[in-house]
Every structure is written in C-alpha cells, then in structure tokens.
Amino acid sequence: MTPIKPLDLSYSADIQSHIDQKTKPLGALGQLEDVAAKLALIASNKAGVLQKQVTITKPTAVVFAGDHGIAEQGVSIAPSAVTGQMVLNFLAGGAAINCFCAANQIDLHVVDCGILSEVATDNPNFHQQRLGQTTFDLSTQPAMATTQVEQGLALGANLALSLIDNGCDLILFGEMGIGNTSSASALLALLTDNDAQAVVGLGTGISTEQLNLKQKLVQQAIDRVKTTGNTDITKLLAEVGGFEIVQIVGAMLAAAEKQIPILVDGFIVSVAALVASKMDKQVTDYFIFAHQSQEQAHQLCLTELNAKPLLSLQLRLGEGTGAALAVPLLKSACHFYSHMASFADAGVTV
Numbered sequence: 001m002t003p004i005k006p007l008d009l010s011y012s013a014d015i016q017s018h019i020d021q022k023t024k025p026l027g028a029l030g031q032l033e034d035v036a037a038k039l040a041l042i043a044s045n046k047a048g049v050l051q052k053q054v055t056i057t058k059p060t061a062v063v064f065a066g067d068h069g070i071a072e073q074g075v076s077i078a079p080s081a082v083t084g085q086m087v088l089n090f091l092a093g094g095a096a097i098n099c100f101c102a103a104n105q106i107d108l109h110v111v112d113c114g115i116l117s118e119v120a121t122d123n124p125n126f127h128q129q130r131l132g133q134t135t136f137d138l139s140t141q142p143a144m145a146t147t148q149v150e151q152g153l154a155l156g157a158n159l160a161l162s163l164i165d166n167g168c169d170l171i172l173f174g175e176m177g178i179g180n181t182s183s184a185s186a187l188l189a190l191l192t193d194n195d196a197q198a199v200v201g202l203g204t205g206i207s208t209e210q211l212n213l214k215q216k217l218v219q220q221a222i223d224r225v226k227t228t229g230n231t232d233i234t235k236l237l238a239e240v241g242g243f244e245i246v247q248i249v250g251a252m253l254a255a256a257e258k259q260i261p262i263l264v265d266g267f268i269v270s271v272a273a274l275v276a277s278k279m280d281k282q283v284t285d286y287f288i289f290a291h292q293s294q295e296q297a298h299q300l301c302l303t304e305l306n307a308k309p310l311l312s313l314q315l316r317l318g319e320g321t322g323a324a325l326a327v328p329l330l331k332s333a334c335h336f337y338s339h340m341a342s343f344a345d346a347g348v349t350v
C-alpha cells in the first residue's frame with residue numbers, strides 16, 4: 001500500500017477567504033461551510049493549485065456484502081440467508097439504497113465479499129470478490145486467516161481504483177451483512193479498549209434476550225483476542241472482522257491515496273473507517289461523515305474519529321443509505337462554493 005500523502009493545508013486560508021467573501025454573514029452556512037472547505041482542500045491538493053470551483057460529477061455508492069459465522073448464534077433478527085436475498089434485491093433495484101441512489105443520481109455497485117450462496121448475474125455493477133462463504137464464528141475462533149485479510153484489502157483497493165479510473169469523484173461506502181454489528185462492535189472494543197457493554201447495540205432491532213447473548217458473545221471474543229496479545233491491525237481484522245469490512249478498509253485507503261473524498265455511512269462503515277485510520281492516519285483527511293446512526297456505539301466511534309456527522313435521522317439500516325441522503329448536501333456545498341456571489345460581485349456592503 002502506498003502511503004497517503006498528507007493534505008497541504010497552505011490552501012486553507014485562501015479557501016476560507018473565498019467562503020467568507022460570499023454574500024452571507026460569516027459562518028452562516030454552518031457545517032456546509034466545513035464540507036465545502038474540505039472538498040475544496042481535497043480538490044486543490046489534487047490539482048496542485050487553489051480551486052475556486054468544485055464539483056461532484058460521478059458519486060458512486062458501493063455496497064459491500066458478507067456473511068458472518070456468529071449469525072448462527074441468533075444475534076440478529078434475520079438468518080444469514082437474508083444477506084444474499086438483499087443482494088438480489090439490490091441487483092433488482094428494489095432496496096432503500098436503490099431508491100436513494102436513483103433519487104440523487106448516484107451510481108450503485110454491489111460486491112459479494114463472501115456471502116452464503118453465490119449470485120449468478122451478468123450485471124456489470126456486480127463484483128464477485130469472495131473471500132470465502134462466510135466467516136467463522138468470531139466468538140469462538142478467528143473469523144478468517146490473515147491471508148484472507150490481505151487478499152480482501154487488495155480486492156477492495158483494486159475495485160476502488162477501477163471505479164476512480166472510470167470517473168468516480170466521490171465514493172460512498174455501504175454494507176450488508178447479517179451479524180456484522182457484532183463484528184464491528186468487537187473491532188471497536190479492541191481498538192478503543194472498551195468492553196462489550198459499551199459497544200454492543202440492537203443492530204437490526206433484536207430483543208433484550210438476544211442483546212444479552214450478543215453482549216456475552218462479543219465479550220468472549222474480546223477476551224479471546226486479548227489473551228493472544230495481538231494488537232496488530234491485520235490480526236485484529238482476522239480475529240473479529242468481516243469479509244465486507246476488510247474490503248471496505250482496503251477501498252477507503254485506495255480512494256484516499258487517489259485523493260477522492262470518502263462519504264462514510266453508519267456504524268459498520270464508521271468502524272471500518274476507524275480501522276483504516278489505524279493503518280494510515282492520513283486517510284481521515286478524506287472522510288466526510290454522512291450521519292449519526294441509531295446504533296448506540298456509533299457515537300463512541302465518531303468521537304474516536306473526531307467526526308461531526310451531517311445528518312441525524314435515526315437511521316439504522318446500513319446499505320449506504322445515510323451516505324446517499326447526504327449527497328445533495330455535498331452537491332449544495334460545491335454549488336455555493338463555486339457559484340454564490342461575493343460581496344464585491346453583488347455590490348452588497350455589510
């Protein structure tokens with residue numbers, strides 16, 4: 001992996017001044033100003049010269065799907081087969097993410113990172129990048145081998161690079177995987193030195209009885225990994241990660257290397273973002289956090305990443321839905337940065 005080049009912050013003063021000359025009281029566009037400044041900083045770094053216009057022309061959402069051995073224990077409202085059924089729904093255009101992508105002119109790609117049953121389709125936006133059939137149950141054994149982690153990071157990275165080669169200039173990350181909140185919670189606990197109680201939540205909306213079981217199993221995983229003494233990030237991914245999480249991490253690192261802004265969705269994608277930041281801290285320069293999920297530990301993860309999400313809509317679906325909903329905000333930020341009149345242009349004197 002090529003190290004990610006740090007952003008040259010010397011553009012920041014000119015970018016802020018460009019925003020401050022717009023016909024509005026200073027700071028009146030709030031968080032949208034931060035988004036515009038970030039997109040302008042990324043674009044200026046990429047071009048090597050200050051950009052006074054920024055655009056998003058080909059936002060591309062990628063839903064990474066994978067199955068989890070721990071789902072066998074009944075820690076979700078649904079069985080693992082639902083992951084594959086939802087993948088077919090994505091390919092048929094029927095899921096929430098399809099609707100939000102269609103409503104906001106976002107390209108959608110779907111990746112089989114290792115779901116229970118293979119999908120037969122010639123859909124060009126479907127990518128078969130299976131690391132296995134499903135992970136092992138992370139509460140009792142490593143979810144996968146470190147070779148699978150390495151393979152997954154490379155597959156995710158190569159997919160991001162090919163989407164970028166095809167014109168993607170904003171990448172949205174989504175995921176689908178029954179049981180993947182258990183994996184994300186275990187990763188978050190190990191990366192932040194928390195226990196299961198602090199990181200386990202309701203996922204798809206489980207019962208209190210299931211929540212207790214999920215907490216117990218995730219704590220078992222945390223304890224198991226701690227006894228190995230492993231803190232290496234690749235090993236942690238092998239111990240408690242998921243096939244889709246690993247590929248998201250690889251794709252995020254590649255997108256940042258290519259200086260493409262990254263729109264982060266909910267809990268699972270944010271945990272992947274945290275993992276990526278432990279592999280290369282510069283990746284965080286490219287993150288824009290779409291929304292605050294209802295999953296209770298999302299806040300903990302966002303705090304760890306020093307992130308301020310744009311939306312808070314009590315979503316807890318995943319698939320990249322929160323990211324897709326944030327695209328109009330990013331486009332609006334680009335538009336005001338590029339086209340809003342300055343005080344001088346409009347003859348407005350404050």
Ligand SMILES: O=C(O)c1ccc[n+]([C@@H]2O[C@H](COP(=O)([O-])O)[C@@H](O)[C@H]2O)c1
Pocket residue numbers: 075076077078175176177178179180181182202203204205265266267268269293294295298315316317318319
């Ligand atoms: O994005 C989120 O914040 C989010 C929060 C809770 C659940 N999900 C979705 O629900 C599935 C994981 O939940 P679970 O209960 O099966 O672990 C997976 O397909 C995710 O896309 C997603």
Ligand SMILES: Cc1cc2nc[nH]c2cc1C
Pocket residue numbers: 077078082086175176177204317318319
């Ligand atoms: C139906 C269903 C749709 C989903 N989309 C993302 N995670 C999901 C989980 C379930 C159960």
